[in-house]
Amino acid sequence: MDGDLFEVAGSRASARERMAQLLRVRSPHTSLPRSFYTDPEFFRLDMQAVFEARWIFAGLSCQIREPGDFFCFEIGETSVIVCRDRERHVRAFFNTCRHRGSIVVDQPCGHKSSFVCPYHHWTYDLGGRLVRAPNLDPAADKSQLGLRPVHIRDIAGLIYVCLADEAPDIEPLAAVLAPAAAPHALANGKVVHSVTLHERGNWKLVMENARECDHCQAGHPELMNTLLIFDFADPWSDPYIASFWQRCEAAGLPSVTRDGADFRVGRMPFKEGNLSITMDGQPAVARRLGDRPDPDIGSLRFTHYPSMFGHIHADYAIVVQMLPKSAEETTVTCHWVVHSEAVEGVDYDLERLVQVWRETNEQDRRLVERNQRGVRSVGYRPGPYAEASEHGVWTFVEWYARTMQEFAGPAACPAAAQ
Ligand code: FES
Ligand SMILES: [Fe+2]
Known part of the structure; x- marks a missing residue:
């Protein structure tokens, strides 16, 4: 055949x-x-x-040991930010700005206190919340414009993410x-x-x-x-x-x-x-x-x-x-x-x-x-x-x-x- x-x-x-x-x-x-x-x-x-x-393997939790540590990686065309937030939880976000879609973080890894989009400086905290948007209509609801979260799971120091709206069961x-x-x-x-x-x-x-x-x-x-x-x-x-x-x-x-x-x-x-x-x-x-x-x-x-x-x-x-x-x-x-x-x-x-x-x-x-x-x-x-x-x-x-x-x-x- x-x-x-x-x-x-x-x-x-x-x-x-x-x-x-x-x-x-x-x-x-x-x-x-x-x-x-x-x-x-x-x-x-x-x-x-x-x-x-x-579920896709992202990296190791020891790569983001401290709050503010992050790394980025790409699944196809989709860039993902993986970071540790102020409460020391591992978090993952789509690396696309909620303003007009620019990549927010260019560096492959590093340490930041917040994520600032270089285009028009919309700024997100380590939990992905939009905290500053210089050109946003004051009447707009910032709480609806945070970085979109990606499913994340830390299994004994091995971090997996899932881009889907509904992630399959990773418990097995x-x-x-x-x-x-x-x-x-x-x-x-x-x-x-x-x-x-x-x-x-x-x-x-x-x-x-x-x-x-x-x-x-x-x-x-x-x-x-x-x-x-x-x-x-x-x-x-x-x-x-x-x-x-x-x-x-x-x-x-x-x-x-x-x-x-x-x-x-x-x-x-x-x-x-x-x-x-x-x-x-x-x-x-x-x-x-x-x-x-x-x-x-x-x-x-x-x-x-x-x-x-x-x-x-x-x-x-x-x-x-x-x-x-x-x-x-x-x-x-x-x-x-x-x-x-x-x-x-x-x-x-x-x-x-x-x-x-x-x-x-x-x-x-x-x-x-x-x-x-x-x-x-x-x-x-x-x-x-x-x-x-x-x-x-x-x-x-x-x-x-x-x-x-x-x-x-x-x-x-x-x-x-x-
Ligand atoms: S596209 Fe990110 S601030 Fe405009
Ligand atoms: Fe081999």
Whole structure:
């Protein structure tokens, strides 16, 4: 099946109709037809149904530790301000002025006592309320002209936002991720390094790549010093993992892998004898994240569709955010987090801390871009996922297909692939 062009009822089908038809006829457990990775109209549907409707990873609460701290990021064309207000709550707002729509905050991050639109100086407090508007009719009701809020949720120091008017239920994720991540006290960490990669690949290829490790042995020599490969579909089948889970759970660390509709959270041991993901498997940071007395607690691995994954080791964490820019471009940002009181040059060496994941992310970028170039070919055809080792890939793709089917609606008309 090529499935890139459809005619419906004798006229050119809309993108939504084409997508619905392709989803209806696609084979399960195979990669998607080409349009899903390349078509700008399909990309627009992805943005509407997924990135503008679901919970999206924004960043870490430790990036906005004090009232007035903020950062901005973009979900498609929509810029979002994430800040901490005077009551120390995390808040998020659409970064568009309520006067005539200008971007209010240009800087990617910083500290402010208020947000002043540079155009005509409408001024908003940290809670988004309009407090000054020099050219506003005095009779106008300022209380109706605050920055529009964005749904926000802080889960154990991981901040998620949702642009939709009505946010989907995030409690299933919070119920699993919060107790699993809490022992690592990410909120008391600090981001000491961030790398942003502009990958020439569709966001789904970035997520697919992150959901399997069949490529790791050949593709990630540094990571494979320490990372354990396991059966994604049935981790319990490995006695090494089973005994690790029993030990960690007995010590009060939620560890057994748990799957939700749009997430997976689980603690995994490293290859035997290793304590962290570093070149030699020894900790990179002397001051551990959280207060666990045992350094041998593997890494908490978590993924939440569509925008993030992370690994929390005993001594440091990485959190990776994936944000689509176009049908064939994705911005991937990796943050490295250590204890807030860890001192560079004393408790850790930055190069040693970042080396493995920096190399791994760069290697993944090349894999994704090569994948993208291949699926652009007119000769591309969807191929089968491995039942066990690509379990994570097909569960993601099935989630995506279900999400888009609900959005695009049933394929109403018989259609023919050209
Ligand atoms: S557009 Fe912001 S003050 Fe005019
Ligand atoms: Fe990889």
